[in-house]
Amino acid sequence: MSSPPAVHAMLFDVFGTVVDWRSSIIADLSAYGKARGLSTDWTRFTDEWRGLYQPSMEAVRSGKRAWTILDVLHRESLDTLLKQHGLEHATEADRVHMTKAWHRLHPWPDAVGGLTRLKTRYIIGTLSNGNVGLLTRMAKFGGLPWDVILGAETARAYKPLPEAYLRAAEILNIAPSELMLVAAHNGDLAAAEAVGLKTAFVPRPSEYGPEQKIDRTAEKAWTVVASDFEDLASRMGCK
């Protein structure tokens, strides 16, 4: 194996790359529904909730609305969906609990082991559109051993805007070329590469469920392509 690329810090996309948001949210909402005897299709509900993710951020990215954190965008999308699914009766406490399901996401099976190895050699952290509060609680829930949590507030810009990547390098006091983004999404990596970051792709072919069509493989010769986080740790020279 060739020697690993010279980077000082590795930052990770989180939703889909580190944690399995879809299975986690389906399970969380299903438990809520079962306790209340609801017959809602929670798999569809989950996919629709995530479907509103990019449009809600796009309103902020484009400048149409003022800076808004993801916890708030998640809650607004939830309120919309509850109405569409005939669940307007959900209480405020229920809505808070459901929104916080995004703080209770389970890591993919290889994530904690791989991160623990990478942490011995690199600064490891998040480079996510999640807000810092959300990411901090998710890390405690899943035992993610981050050195540093950089959220959307770090740059007040949502990926894939260039500032999101450049500000992360700046706040760690390193050059963009000393920073590697790890993601399961080719588009995220392309935006990071365009502003000078190193890149690593790890496939998560069931992130969007069994029918997933996109991001099943690396679409470019990224700096590193690994099969999972354990393989990534090995390729990055970690024991």
Added chain:
Amino acid sequence: MSSPPAVHAMLFDVFGTVVDWRSSIIADLSAYGKARGLSTDWTRFTDEWRGLYQPSMEAVRSGKRAWTILDVLHRESLDTLLKQHGLEHATEADRVHMTKAWHRLHPWPDAVGGLTRLKTRYIIGTLSNGNVGLLTRMAKFGGLPWDVILGAETARAYKPLPEAYLRAAEILNIAPSELMLVAAHNGDLAAAEAVGLKTAFVPRPSEYGPEQKIDRTAEKAWTVVASDFEDLASRMGCK
């Protein structure tokens, strides 16, 4: 013992409260000097370096100069002192190494044990005038198990300005009253209390050396007064 105060997160002043900066810097500079056969008084040099800390931040606080991170302020103060001590011959590499001594500070003996216990029940993190990059490297050096690193860039305001405390609560998505500041400095705690935070005092009577006059004891009935971080963990209800 009465029940612990209801807080969601505990943020810590770092220099002096968590790490013994003075002994660490003296040892670091002494090793540098010994390797080069220099007869500099490194204890005096260290105290003078820290003596320039507040004045350098005050220029930023007062708006006299643009936002500048602590790594840069440390370097500027170092350059001034090297000249005063007849050490202008120090190379650029030496100056970088010496400035990074502030990334290599040793925790007080009770710090890691107490933090590890507190982490089981609370979000724990930094609320420091250090920059995020400095604090991240210091945490890796000393094994400090932070959940989240909030540095001066979080608010772009140096303590004791009110924004430094309020922005930390905001970024964790909690009310100021749900946040506790832990510090060995009565002035820091007074500023935090004034904007609604809970407070905990832990004495570090040798932070400034054997002759320390200030901050030897709690000067007010702070929310919690503890003898060290292990005692703090017990008072905060942690096993």
